[in-house]
Amino acid sequence: MVERFSMNPVSCKLLNEAWEKEFPDEVAIAERMLALLDELEHYKSREERVTKLVLDNSTSWDALYKKLEAAEKRIAELDKRLIEYAGIATREAHRVAELEARTVILPEPIIVLHRRDFTDAHREIYAYPEAEVNAALADAGIGVKGE
Incomplete structure (x- = not known):
């Protein structure tokens, strides 16, 4: 509408x-x-x-x-x-x-070989005594494994 x-x-x-x-x-x-x-x-x-x-x-x-x-x-x-x-x-x-x-004081090394035919720098070979090194390491609390 x-x-x-x-x-x-x-x-x-x-x-x-x-x-x-x-x-x-x-x-x-x-x-x-x-x-x-x-x-x-x-x-x-x-x-x-x-x-x-x-x-x-x-x-x-x-x-x-x-x-x-x-x-x-x-x-x-x-x-x-x-x-x-x-x-x-x-x-x-x-x-x-x-x-x-930890400080490890190593013992004095010892001369294990002395050669006359080498130069001064290589004439002597040094080594550390094993028992003393192991004792120093044990005193510092460092264990050693191996031979």
Whole structure:
């Protein structure tokens, strides 16, 4: 059902004049309608492109977010290993310092071979008495293995 309302004659006349000025004939009406349809299609197309772009980006964002989560998880694992290795390195550094702090005073070497035909630098061969070296190492708390 169409609802009708009444207008005063002056308003009606002004409205008709404005209509005729804007649309002098049916061609002008058709041109305006086509222009409006073109504009509508343009905006619909634009909306579709924007929607596709948003969907594509949301897919990309999802993939990037998953990669980010995996990277953060890997970083946490590596941080944990780093802390473990730092503890090991600290213990080993203390052990090295402890070993380096031990001083072993070796006995005087003895000449075991004297050759006249060699030069002065190579004429004598020195050796340490094994029992005295082992005793010095044992005093420093250093064990000796082997023959």
